[in-house]
Amino acid sequence: MSRTPDTISTLREVLGHCRTLAVVGLSPQWHRPSYFAAKYMQAHGYRIVPVNPLVAAEGGSILGERCYASVVEAAQAIAAQGGHIDMVDCFRKSADIPPLAEEAIAIGARCLWLQLGVTNEEAAERAEAAGLQVIQNRCVKIEHARLFGGLGWAGVNTRVISAKRPQQLPY
């Protein structure tokens, strides 16, 4: 199993520091989970950089952001704008993860995030050895809502226990 547990403290650190997310496999269709998650993260102040070769080949955009064919290509374009991709968020089959992990390492991302149902121990170990935080089989939208409010409205056990007044409104 992965050595980096997805504890509340780890997730808080990841979601607090990673502000620009390359979303690999982001679908342009509104009812796909990748679109759900990216739209939510964008609405909560994160920059979404879509990575989708099919849409990129047509010069297209998703959620108002230009699409790129690969993580490396996306990172170069964002760097040219003075930015940096912090997280590589993967909506791809588990078997497709190793080359994405290599790209995440190559562009100096802080975090490799594998979405619900996606796990790859070999790629996770490679990324961890290179100093990346790896989260597997979790949804970035669900975990954000778990820590910063909203998920509890769906009756989910967030495991958050606190007597501190939240400093941001859940929405």
Place this chain on the structure above:
Amino acid sequence: MSQAPKTGDRDYGFATRAIHAGAIPDPVTGARATPIHQTTSFVFDNAEHAASLFNLQTFGNVYSRISNPTVAVFEERVASLENARAALACASGMAAQMTALLAILKAGDHIVAASTLYGGTVGQLGIGFSRLGIETTFVDPSDVENFARAMRPNTRAVYGETIGNPLVNVLDIAAVADVAHAHGVPLVIDNTVASPYLCNPCDWGADIVVHSATKYLGGHGTTMGGVVVEGGKFPWDNGKFPEMVEPSRAYHGVKFYETFGDFGYTMKARMEVNRTFGAVLSPMSAWQLLQGTETLHLRMREHCRNALAVARFLQQHPKVRWVNYPGLPDSPYHALAKKQFRAVDGQPGASGILTFGIDGGAAAGERFIDACEFLSHLANIGDAKTLVIHPASTTHRQLNDEELQKAGVSADMVRLSVGIEDVNDVLWDIEQALERATRA
């Protein structure tokens, strides 16, 4: 240099979660007690926000038939106490089990259920669901092989109670879970009588837990409510539940398991069943149930202590033919109680329900109930007050003789739901009523 402790990662104990889970301070007012959001509806910020909410693309509240912030605190509280992933509150325990099953069953499907279920559940499954084309086979739960033998290709759920009512039999949850899982279907457990304090069925392999919150969770006999709990480990993509993985016809083509993962079942139950069938919990009721839940651990310990004392007293009483309480060492269910239930004072905590047979049969049973001074004659369980009833003439009177026998209800049976009054007063009332009821 040592790292500062990471404060978010503590595994809190049961009592702390009973008081805190789901209820962080209100972000606007700082209110520490859970506010009662007595509102049907919630404003949208703009058209885009409304669209995102209806598409389930952001979490939030639209209409209290779908979700409500006060009700949500109760849902998260129970999910936490059950060591589970998510929960959905309903208007009553009956509504909860209906919602739990309709989320995964359709006409042509089949249920295998314990024959010793609460009479209302037998009616809902055996008659109500059969009208919808969902058939139930009831089996004697004392032998796990009976569940295995009743499984069919169209079986989609196995259903039982942690502690049966009124037989007070204890189910071997892990063994029945193995049977259900071997057939690729979930085990649904009604954990009302044990309460999450004494037993967490998901830890023994159950996939879905239902409660009548009207009983021990609320604990004071004031408020109807129910809750469906999802353990979060069932593989809904095993081929038997296409409606969990294919686009929902009932909700915008959403694929519940793919989109919401280990709480996809709860989202489906919320959006397809509660939203359309409408048996939802009111915010005021949720608040009252939350107040009760904060003392669940304290009350359950007292219920267990008092019930064991009553059982021991009845066992040595000359006018009592038999006593059935899983907390008694000679109960056939003692070993299962010891295995599955939290200990109270070193004994397996077996909750507050017990039954006994009174000398003189049905007539003496009715006289006993009339002779009680402060034990309340009513059709509920799990109140702080001690409750007493004669099942054959009340809660189970709709059942025919064969069903009564299957449910283990005999004519001489008296059921006690032992409360948390001074135990010496409870024993006094039982003794004087026995004396008056059985005087020759």
